[in-house]
Amino acid sequence: MTDDVYFATITELNDRLRKKEFTCVELVKGFAERLEKIGPRYNAVALPLTESAVRRAKDVDAELKRERFRGPLQGIPFGAKDLLSVAGEITSWGAKPFASQVLDETATVLTKLDKTGSVLIGKLAMVELAGGPSYRFPNASLFGPGLNPWDRSRWSGGSSSGSGSAVAAGLVPFALGSETSGSILTPSSFCGITGLRPTYGLVSRHGAMALSWTMDKIGPMCRSAEDCGLVLQAISGGDSNDPGSAGKSFYYTPQYARKLSDLKAGVATVDLEWVEPEMRPVIEAALETIRSLGPKTVEAKLPDFPHGALAGTVVAAEGSSIFEQLITSGKVNELVDARQIEGLKAGLDIPAKDYLKAMRIRSLLKRKFRELFADVDVIIAPGRYGIAPPISEPLDGSGNRGAPPARPSSPGMNGLIPAGNLAGLPALSLPCGFSRGMPVSLQIVGPPFSENTLLAIGREFQSRTDWHKRRPPAPGV
């Protein structure tokens, strides 16, 4: 198996399987061995599932031999964030108190992927308890800090750390991650892969660890926008087992996408002042490429709300309620990150009036976004305003030496990640260049259930650029 296989897209791999260039067993064994051998270099692996994967791959090969074709995901290996349960296997949620937890049910998204013929080859590492309500250091995980394949001294991002680094390093063709407030977009951006945060309720969370009932989403992390569309189609759909389910399905239909020249994209010029200076030309060039695809860009303003305070209050109140038993039993102290431990404890003391106020303000935020999306079709902003930080640095900025840089007068789209999550909006993270050797991305955010529009822009962008095809340095094993 050559490197081009390990960095191929879902469509390319499926095409080669059907042409019998290799069998599903060979493909699964190749990826699984790579995941087991190279994955630990990035602290990316929670649990290899090679044996069951090879058994499943034999079934797929039998189907392919009978020419029973299920679709583009058939025979494609993948990994899943370790907050998704597989019946009978350990599901640790990235946290020591749950290190030997075995659950009875398999997550709905994994059952759905199994029906497409794709093959789960392993569980991927994550920040403990998906990082809720907040954490201070990249090493906040049972598996150690997620290491970035582009530079192992830097963080892979969180909380879907292993999903980000495993896709970037060619250890899986795609992975599932989850996002409460940035956990798909951040590792996708830092690792240079394409990640999609679906609309709240579009993908069932049954069988997934809950951190925030009103904000959790599960989504694909892939090599291309096209791949994200194919995976989202497979995992979306109503589920009576998920009280937050929107009862809607998603069909990836790029052929019916609106003409990009008919679209209006909102941007905030001041964002260029917010990004690290070295990133500015990269973001400027990426926005120019977007304009060349057809969408008209206009100045837009993020609805003016205390997004961080809202997300912080909602996630802390809901997360601490979910983990109340962990907290009151004292087992919470087994977590790695001191800030996270104290955050969970303090979350139990958030008054109902503050939580309800946050939830009422969310209603106003949703309304303001509806008004904004009457003017623009999508919002485009830098995915992150800086590159992946060193793993030794605290994430709250307290490790920065020297005077803080001068801040622009307007927040621009800073706050779009918590704002978009609070409003349940879909977002696509697109690799758009490099700064200091590390990946840089754009995020494209749209109104609820506008995934096809986001993916159409992403697909066109990736037909004109090759940032998503770049590979990190080969790992020395």
Next chain:
Amino acid sequence: MKLTRRELGATAVATVAAATSQAQTPPPPDQGIAQVVRDANRRNAEALAKFEIPIETEPAFQFRA
């Protein structure tokens, strides 16, 4: 509603995404972490308290019977 830089910083620290590159106010190094977290929650509550909500606004969740 206008946010001051201080408020913007405090809110960014509180988000679960560990907003590494956004406006932030570093916690004072001489305070215990528990106090830092309680202070962050208090600042969050203060930021929300300043927000005027029309009386008819319902919270953003639904109970379905």
